[in-house]
Structures are given as C-alpha cells and as structure tokens.
C-alpha cells in the first residue's frame with residue numbers, strides 16, 4: 730500500500746436480499762454518488778473494527794460479525810483507495826443515517842441501476858452474483 734492510498738472499510742449490509750445504501754454528500758470526494766456505508770481505517774484498527782465503528786457512527790447499527798467479500802484498489806487520479814469490502818449480515822438495529830445523508834434498502838437486482846463511484850463496479854457484480862447464487 731502506498732502512502733497516498735486510503736484504506737477504507739466498506740460494508741455490504743444485507744437483509745432478506747436487500748442492501749442498505751447511502752448517498753455521499755455533495756462536498757465529499759465522489760460527491761452525490763451512492764455507496765456502501767463505511768469509512769477510513771484508523772491506525773491500529775483491524776478492518777472489522779473500523780467497519781463496526783463506522784457503521785455505529787454513520788448508521789447507529791451494532792455489527793456482531795462480518796466476512797470478507799473482496800478488495801478493490803482504484804486510482805481516481807486525485808485519490809487512491811483500497812476498498813476492503815465485507816458482508817454485514819449479523820447486526821442489530823435499523824440503519825439510519827446519523828449524518829443527514831440519504832439512505833435506503835435496495836433490492837440486489839436493481840443495484841446496477843444506481844450511480845456508484847467507478848471503483849464499485851466490481852463490488853456490485855460480486856454482490857449481485859452471490860445473492861443470485863444463494
């Protein structure tokens with residue numbers, strides 16, 4: 730991982746075939762795009778710890794367990810990201826954006842219709858393929 734690369738813990742929160750998405754704020758990097766909730770890993774944290782912290786802060790849910798799905802490295806030019814994507818199926822609470830962002834449950838089959846950051850193409854493919862296989 731290079732110095733400039735940002736390590737991000739990303740959660741695919743799934744319940745009954747639906748995935749919870751949030752929409753990034755206009756002023757943020759990749760503003761107004763839909764995303765799988767998550768955020769940057771802090772020094773000394775495991776990805777699972779970072780994900781649990783971010784989802785508690787951003788959505789007020791308690792993650793009990795998560796499992797690795799895939800890692801996506803992407804260069805946006807202005808920023809390089811390493812997205813460490815995990816399934817989140819074992820959690821308590823109803824996700825609700827604590828930061829005033831738009832959020833919604835989306836049926837997996839319509840995920841390709843959403844406007845995500847470029848790095849998310851591979852994630853969406855994996856999620857749809859896995860859920861159709863279930």
Ligand SMILES: Nc1nc2c([nH]c(=O)n2[C@H]2C[C@H](O)[C@@H](COP(=O)(O)OP(=O)(O)OP(=O)(O)O)O2)c(=O)[nH]1
Pocket residue numbers: 735737738739758759763764765766767768769808810812846847848849
């Ligand atoms: N959470 C998340 N970030 C994504 C996705 N796809 C994608 O390219 N990103 C990028 C956008 C950002 O450059 C980076 C996430 O960093 P961030 O700035 O939102 O992290 P954070 O939640 O810790 O935010 P902050 O504390 O800096 O406000 O990863 C995604 O699906 N989910």
Ligand SMILES: [Mg+2]
Pocket residue numbers: 766767768769
């Ligand atoms: Mg975030």
